[in-house]
Structures are given as C-alpha cells and as structure tokens.
Amino acid sequence: MKTLLLTLCLSLAPLSLALAETLHFVTEEYAPFNYTKDGKITGIAVDQVETIAKAAGIDYTLEIMPWARAFAMAENQPNTCVFTTGYNRERTKRFIWVNPLLKDQMVLIKRQGDAHNGLTLAKALELKVGSQRGDFAVEALELLGFKNIDLAADIDITLRKLLSGRIDLMPTSVKTYKKLIKDGIPVEKAMLMDGQIYGLACNRQTPQQLIAGLQAELDKLILNGDQDRIFTAYGLPPDTRTADNGMKN
Structure with a gap:
C-alpha cells in the first residue's frame, strides 16, 4: 500500500507542480474584447480568460499594455500568454495556443461619409491604411x-x-x-477581408498541463453556452456575431 501511494504521489507531482505555477496574461486596450473600465481590466476575452483560468485552478496575473510589448513578452518570457491574438500560419509555431476566444470576419473601415465608396482591393491599395505595431492585421495587409x-x-x-x-x-x-457603430463613432464599412480565429497565445515554454487545462475549460465554456452568454452581456449576441452582409464562415 505504501508503495502504491508513493507511486501515485510521484505520478501526480509534475501536474501539481505545473498547476502551482503562475501564468502571466497580458493584453491591450481593444474594446470590447479587452479594455480598462473604472480602473478594472474587463471585456469579452478577459472574462473568458479569467473564467477558464479559475476553473482550471491556475494562479494568474493580468496586465494591460501596448500590443507590441505584450506580444514580445509572450514570445520571450516563459509562462506568459497574450490575447486576444489573431491565429495565422506564421504565428502557429511561435506560440502554444488556446483557441478560440472568438471567430470573426475582418473588415476595412473608413470615415463616415468619405468618398471611398464601392471600394475594390485595387482602389484600396492606393490609399493610406493604419494599424498597430505587432498586430497580425499588418501581415494580412x-x-x-x-x-x-x-x-x-x-x-x-x-x-x-x-x-x-x-x-x-x-x-x-x-x-x-x-461596437464602434453602437457607440456612435462615425465610421463605415469599406471592404470585407478574410475571416479570423483569435485566441490565447502562450510562450512555448509554458507547461503543457497548464495549456491542456485552459483548453479543456474553454471547450466547456463554448459547449455549455457560456461563451455566447459572455458575448451577449457585452451587447454582441450570437446572431449578430455570425452574419454580416455576405460574411464568410
């Protein structure tokens, strides 16, 4: 019996050690997914990340900063994860992933009422476009x-x-x-781009047990409908997330 108990303790030790480690979650100001409100970091993706980390029994910290810095920290510092991160082929091997925090179409937007109507890609390429340093959208552009x-x-x-x-x-x-339209920001859709999956991108040295725990809890969050309820709480119910004038799946 003692031998059996010792064997069980030794087999569980790596998992216990991994779960005892602290994960550092870093993100940017990008409403409604991750942003600061009344001094608190909140948002659709933040709620999901905190929910699955707590459910998995993982200790964590949460910090908000410019995207390029957050992305670099996750790529270079063990036990660090950045979100809400666009998943693409180039980034696949640079991180370990927990997906999907959301799936979405990308869109090029313009100022409301400007002259760029009926925009084609050829016309768009003649214009000046803006994005954020380190954002996957730069690669897409x-x-x-x-x-x-x-x-x-x-x-x-x-x-x-x-x-x-x-x-x-x-x-x-x-x-x-x-969300910008709902908030009264004077912008308009100019042209649709390809769809995109967004997730939690973790440093490759992050223990696999932690990643597996987060993914398992995210899968549960999606299957039991709680992910949809989180979107709805921020004014983006499921029906408005999946249809948009010819949006691709």
Missing part, C-alpha cells in the same frame, strides 16, 4: 499588397488618425466595427 501602412501603438490612436483624416482606412474585426 502586406499579403494583400498594401505598402503605405501607418503604424501606431494601439487601436485608439489608429482610430483617431482615421477620424482626423490622417489615414484613409483601418482594419478591424466586424465585432469591433459593430
């Missing part, structure tokens, strides 16, 4: 052939440049675009 890309530290700065006329276009998710 470059792959489409954009050359004149203005980079800012965060989405709020990019949005201010768009509204002031310093840039002509700005890529964002359809969900963020709908």
Whole structure:
C-alpha cells in the first residue's frame, strides 16, 4: 500500500507542480474584447480568460499594455500568454495556443461619409491604411499588397488618425466595427477581408498541463453556452456575431 501511494504521489507531482505555477496574461486596450473600465481590466476575452483560468485552478496575473510589448513578452518570457491574438500560419509555431476566444470576419473601415465608396482591393491599395505595431492585421495587409501602412501603438490612436483624416482606412474585426457603430463613432464599412480565429497565445515554454487545462475549460465554456452568454452581456449576441452582409464562415 505504501508503495502504491508513493507511486501515485510521484505520478501526480509534475501536474501539481505545473498547476502551482503562475501564468502571466497580458493584453491591450481593444474594446470590447479587452479594455480598462473604472480602473478594472474587463471585456469579452478577459472574462473568458479569467473564467477558464479559475476553473482550471491556475494562479494568474493580468496586465494591460501596448500590443507590441505584450506580444514580445509572450514570445520571450516563459509562462506568459497574450490575447486576444489573431491565429495565422506564421504565428502557429511561435506560440502554444488556446483557441478560440472568438471567430470573426475582418473588415476595412473608413470615415463616415468619405468618398471611398464601392471600394475594390485595387482602389484600396492606393490609399493610406493604419494599424498597430505587432498586430497580425499588418501581415494580412502586406499579403494583400498594401505598402503605405501607418503604424501606431494601439487601436485608439489608429482610430483617431482615421477620424482626423490622417489615414484613409483601418482594419478591424466586424465585432469591433459593430461596437464602434453602437457607440456612435462615425465610421463605415469599406471592404470585407478574410475571416479570423483569435485566441490565447502562450510562450512555448509554458507547461503543457497548464495549456491542456485552459483548453479543456474553454471547450466547456463554448459547449455549455457560456461563451455566447459572455458575448451577449457585452451587447454582441450570437446572431449578430455570425452574419454580416455576405460574411464568410
């Protein structure tokens, strides 16, 4: 019996050690997914990340900062994860992933009432587009052939440049675009881009037990409908997240 108990303790030791480690979650100001309100970090993705970490019994810290810094920290510091991160082929092997915190179409937006109507890709390539340093959208823009890309530290700065006329276009998710419209921000859809999966991108040295625990809890969150309830609580019910004038799946 003693031998059996010792064997069980030794087999459980790596898992216990892994779960005892602290994960550092870093993110940016990007409403409605992750942002600061009344001094508290909140948002659709924040609620999901905190929920699955607690359910998995994982200790964690949460910090908000410019995206390029957050992304670099997750790539270079063990036990660090960045969100809400666009998942693409180039990033696949740079991180260990917990997906999906959301699935969304990308869209190029413009100032309300500007002259860029009936925009085609050929016309869009002649315009000045803005995005954030380190954002996956920059790679998406470059792959489409954009050359004149203005980079800012965060989405709020990019949005201010768009509204002031310093840039002509700005890529964002359809969900963020709908939130901007709901908030009365004078922007319009200019052109749809490809769909995108977003998730939690963790440093490759993060223990696999922690990643497995987070993924298992995220899977439960999706299957039991709680992910949809979180979206609904922020004014983005499931029906408005899956349809948008020809949106691709």
